[in-house]
Amino acid sequence: MVPKKPSVAIIYGGKSAEYDVSLQTAFSVINAINKDHYKIIPVHITNSGRWIEGHEVTQQLDYKEQLLLDENSHQSYSNKWLTPMSINPANQKPDIAFPLLHGPNGEDGTVQGLLELLDIAYVGSGVLGSAAGMDKVIMKDIFKSHGLKQPKYLSVTKYEWTHNKQQMIEKIKADIGIPCFIKPANNGSSIGINQCKAGDDIEKAADEAFYYDEKVIVEEKITGREIEIGVIGNDELSVSVPGEIKTSSDYYDYQSKYNDGDTSLMIPADLSEQKVNEIEELAKKAFKCLDCKGLSRVDFFIRDSDQAVLINEVNTMPGFTPYSMFPLLWKHTGLDYADLIDKLIRLGIERHQGRKAIRYRLD
Numbered sequence: 001m002v003p004k005k006p007s008v009a010i011i012y013g014g015k016s017a018e019y020d021v022s023l024q025t026a027f028s029v030i031n032a033i034n035k036d037h038y039k040i041i042p043v044h045i046t047n048s049g050r051w052i053e054g055h056e057v058t059q060q061l062d063y064k065e066q067l068l069l070d071e072n073s074h075q076s077y078s079n080k081w082l083t084p085m086s087i088n089p090a091n092q093k094p095d096i097a098f099p100l101l102h103g104p105n106g107e108d109g110t111v112q113g114l115l116e117l118l119d120i121a122y123v124g125s126g127v128l129g130s131a132a133g134m135d136k137v138i139m140k141d142i143f144k145s146h147g148l149k150q151p152k153y154l155s156v157t158k159y160e161w162t163h164n165k166q167q168m169i170e171k172i173k174a175d176i177g178i179p180c181f182i183k184p185a186n187n188g189s190s191i192g193i194n195q196c197k198a199g200d201d202i203e204k205a206a207d208e209a210f211y212y213d214e215k216v217i218v219e220e221k222i223t224g225r226e227i228e229i230g231v232i233g234n235d236e237l238s239v240s241v242p243g244e245i246k247t248s249s250d251y252y253d254y255q256s257k258y259n260d261g262d263t264s265l266m267i268p269a270d271l272s273e274q275k276v277n278e279i280e281e282l283a284k285k286a287f288k289c290l291d292c293k294g295l296s297r298v299d300f301f302i303r304d305s306d307q308a309v310l311i312n313e314v315n316t317m318p319g320f321t322p323y324s325m326f327p328l329l330w331k332h333t334g335l336d337y338a339d340l341i342d343k344l345i346r347l348g349i350e351r352h353q354g355r356k357a358i359r360y361r362l363d
């Protein structure tokens with residue numbers, strides 16, 4: 001049963017390079033949520049990892065900086081509901097948390113794990129799905145085991161790189177070839193990603209990726225179209241129309257994602273019915289095989305040379321401002337921003353209630 005006016009903790013910010021993106025998202029979501037239906041509690045995670053809970057938001061925010069709660073004006077987490085050992089009945093838990101966090105320390109299962117321990121319902125994938133969707137190497141290994149077609153890839157650890165750099169460079173050239181993409185295994189928003197157009201680019205690109213993670217992934221470059229599709233649901237999945245990213249940049253980098261007038265989103269993508277069906281089925285399969293829940297955006301390439309559909313990645317907390325691909329895909333599918341938020345909150349509560357039947361002891 002869904003409570004009459006559920007309290008929703010909107011968790012945003014985070015110890016992640018995508019902190020600013022998250023703040024923007026939280027601003028949009030808080031303004032869009034129907035405050036007659038939900039009690040909104042903002043929870044700011046600072047970029048250094050401090051948790052600060054604010055007072056209920058009852059009115060529209062004017063600018064996103066209003067969400068930069070700090071210890072001086074608000075309760076820090078240590079004496080509130082964000083402690084598994086809390087016994088103070090005044091520490092009322094929210095009915096559900098909405099972690100609007102991108103990247104490590106938020107989209108990767110860590111915050112989801114904390115919410116599990118606190119026994120608080122939350123929007124989106126659980127610990128496993130979030131973690132699997134964040135780590136590009138693990139994600140691709142899972143895709144491989146489910147027979148999903150994808151670009152050739154290779155994982156390199158920082159240890160291997162520091163101890164055998166020359167050997168690794170040769171391996172990248174031999175196994176993956178040039179051109180290739182080098183990315184931190186755990187990040188998003190194209191942060192730390194570089195394309196290598198020549199063998200000499202590998203060292204610099206890998207060094208940069210290692211700045212963000214201790215493991216990187218190297219992938220063959222796919223020349224083709226970039227198609228994205230939204231999936232929502234827990235067990236019964238719904239898919240949105242697919243959309244296409246059209247960018248005049250070399251690829252969809254940070255600049256073209258957030259600051260560029262030369263990137264446009266084509267919704268719906270111009271695709272044959274047969275391709276749409278194929279993409280829908282692959283997206284659902286990818287969602288399920290990573291054990292995703294609630295929502296995900298699934299991204300594909302359609303290769304120019306043979307029109308093959310290759311999976312790129314699953315994003316368990318996709319960009320979520322009203323101008324981001326995921327909400328726009330749903331808008332074109334008939335679910336506007338506020339309704340989408342509403343639906344995701346309901347899915348989170350349903351999932352939490354479903355899990356109450358699980359037994360944790362032998363009777």
Ligand SMILES: Nc1ncnc2c1ncn2[C@@H]1O[C@H](COP(=O)(O)OP(=O)(O)O)[C@@H](O)[C@H]1O
Nearest residue numbers: 151181187188189190191219220221222251252
């Ligand atoms: N193997 C690839 N072939 C061609 N383009 C790629 C490849 N991998 C990444 N890209 C480009 O880089 C962008 C960001 O890469 P992606 O793996 O989606 O990382 P992120 O998680 O940061 O979004 C993609 O949207 C695409 O434009």
Ligand SMILES: [Mg+2]
Nearest residue numbers: 189190299313
């Ligand atoms: Mg991407």
